[in-house]
Amino acid sequence: MTNRNAQSCDILVVGTGYYAEIMLADLAATARTAITVVIGGRNVERMKWLVEACRARAVNFGSPASFSSVELDSTSSAALAEGIRRVKPRIVVQSASAQSPWKVDIADSEWSTLVAKAGFGLTLAFNSLLAFRTATALKQIGDGTIFVNTCYPDGVNQVLAQAGLPITTGVGNVGIFSSVIGGRLPFEQRRDLRVLAHHRHIVEWRKPGAERAGAPVRAWIGDTELSDIDDFTRDIRLPYRELNMISAANAVPVLLALAGEGARRAHVPGPHGKGGGYPVMVDPSGVRLDLPSSITEAEAVAWNRQFEEVDGVSIRDGRVIYADRVGSLLATYSPELAKGFAVTDVEEAAADLDVLRAKLTA
Numbered sequence: 001m002t003n004r005n006a007q008s009c010d011i012l013v014v015g016t017g018y019y020a021e022i023m024l025a026d027l028a029a030t031a032r033t034a035i036t037v038v039i040g041g042r043n044v045e046r047m048k049w050l051v052e053a054c055r056a057r058a059v060n061f062g063s064p065a066s067f068s069s070v071e072l073d074s075t076s077s078a079a080l081a082e083g084i085r086r087v088k089p090r091i092v093v094q095s096a097s098a099q100s101p102w103k104v105d106i107a108d109s110e111w112s113t114l115v116a117k118a119g120f121g122l123t124l125a126f127n128s129l130l131a132f133r134t135a136t137a138l139k140q141i142g143d144g145t146i147f148v149n150t151c152y153p154d155g156v157n158q159v160l161a162q163a164g165l166p167i168t169t170g171v172g173n174v175g176i177f178s179s180v181i182g183g184r185l186p187f188e189q190r191r192d193l194r195v196l197a198h199h200r201h202i203v204e205w206r207k208p209g210a211e212r213a214g215a216p217v218r219a220w221i222g223d224t225e226l227s228d229i230d231d232f233t234r235d236i237r238l239p240y241r242e243l244n245m246i247s248a249a250n251a252v253p254v255l256l257a258l259a260g261e262g263a264r265r266a267h268v269p270g271p272h273g274k275g276g277g278y279p280v281m282v283d284p285s286g287v288r289l290d291l292p293s294s295i296t297e298a299e300a301v302a303w304n305r306q307f308e309e310v311d312g313v314s315i316r317d318g319r320v321i322y323a324d325r326v327g328s329l330l331a332t333y334s335p336e337l338a339k340g341f342a343v344t345d346v347e348e349a350a351a352d353l354d355v356l357r358a359k360l361t362a
Contacts, residue, residue, distance in 0.1 A: 008037040010259045012089035014072060014134060015096030016041040016050060019150055019172075022248035023255070024050055024067070028057035030066035030252060032113060035259050038087045040072040047071075050339065063305070066300065069244065077136035084137055089145060091258050092296065093171075093251075094134050098350060099126030099150040111360035117325040119312025120199065125320075125349040126357075127152035127248065130158045134167035146258055146286060152249065153270035154199035154277065154304075158315040161273020163343040168258075169287045170270035173199050174277020175250030177217050178267035181229070185221075194220040194279040194292050196300055197266050198307040209234030214310060220292040238250070252286060257282035266288055275315070276304025286312040318343050333359075 011027070011337045013020050015150020016039065027037055038055070039047050047069035054067040070087050073079035074096065084092065101120070114121050130151045138145050146168045149156055155185040160167040178195040185193065197217040204212040216230035221243040226232065250267070263283035271280055271287045278300060280287040291300055312326045320340045322330065333356055341349035 008088040009038045011091045012038045012040055013093045014040045016043055018045045019248045020095040022244050023251050024054050025250040026144040027251050031063045033103030034263055037067050067282040074130055077133045081137035081140045091146045094131045094149045096130050097127050098129045099123045099244040102205045109361045111357050117135050118329050121311045124155050124313050128156045129350040131156050135160050138166050157273045158275050159343045162318050167273050169268045171251035171254050172247035175267045175270040176246050179246050179250055180343050181219055189221050192222045195287040198276040200307040200311045205238045223292045246279025254282050260284045345350050
């Protein structure tokens with residue numbers, strides 16, 4: 001495990017929301033080594049409860065994992081760096097965002113209706129904001145900390161990488177599909193499952209099966225592709241907030257492997273800033289692609305990119321570019337917003353978009 005002389009904790013989870021709650025609860029239940037987990041945020045009472053609950057769960061499941069908390073100020077990268085230095089984590093997990101996905105899933109405002117029409121990519125600046133600050137803080141600290149982002153990693157991780165900021169991987173999204181598909185396979189086939197999927201597939205799988213659009217998720221057993229995967233899963237309709245029961249749980253084996261509990265195959269979005277989701281191998285050094293022999297890395301990346309148009313946004317050559325239809329929608333409110341933004345201008349882009357969000361939710 002981690003050298004305690006160099007690091008004071010194994011995992012720092014930044015954020016105290018529902019996604020973080022499930023990750024933490026499952027870490028407490030499944031860790032089999034004495035990992036140290038610190039919960040970071042600004043809500044002291046919420047953190048206090050999460051620490052007590054996770055300690056209790058560790059007792060219930062016989063886990064040696066330990067839990068504590070630290071107050072973090074996320075209003076700037078400098079303030080975050082100060083807090084992160086106090087706990088010296090080996091792994092930082094970003095689980096706080098300036099835009100909850102659940103608040104735009106229900107069309108109860110003009111803002112949520114706009115996001116539904118445009119695609120979730122419209123919220124990229126909001127989802128990037130806090131991750132951008134944390135990644136900037138880690139770059140300032142400069143000790144090689146592993147950075148894991150849970151917030152729209154299919155898009156956000158591209159922003160971070162193209163801005164020259166550290167990003168190891170995302171979690172969730174593609175892991176939903178590998179978990180659900182794996183649950184329908186015989187046990188002996190599950191460890192050989194490899195899946196390619198994009199964030200956009202979540203939107204499609206919320207529809208009745210016959211209404212799904214676009215290229216389906218791809219899956220292989222070893223190097224053999226499953227040709228009937230869409231028919232195999234057509235009866236599945238994904239929920240909204242409750243989906244965290246799978247998505248957040250999927251993060252836990254990745255975090256445990258990064259923390260030193262043994263290398264394993266997993267499925268992650270945005271590894272090293274790539275768009276979309278991929279099969280990977282995970283160990284304490286990080287993640288590396290684990291693709292079937294029938295598809296190259298370039299082909300897998302290109303396959304994932306085809307979904308960016310319908311998700312509403314792409315990131316190319318250091319710039320966030322809205323799809324034409326999204327740009328047209330935004331232009332009716334603000335021609336400047338419709339132009340997109342440079343990946344280094346996340347703070348300004350989020351502030352400008354927040355003006356529109358406030359107006360449309362008033």
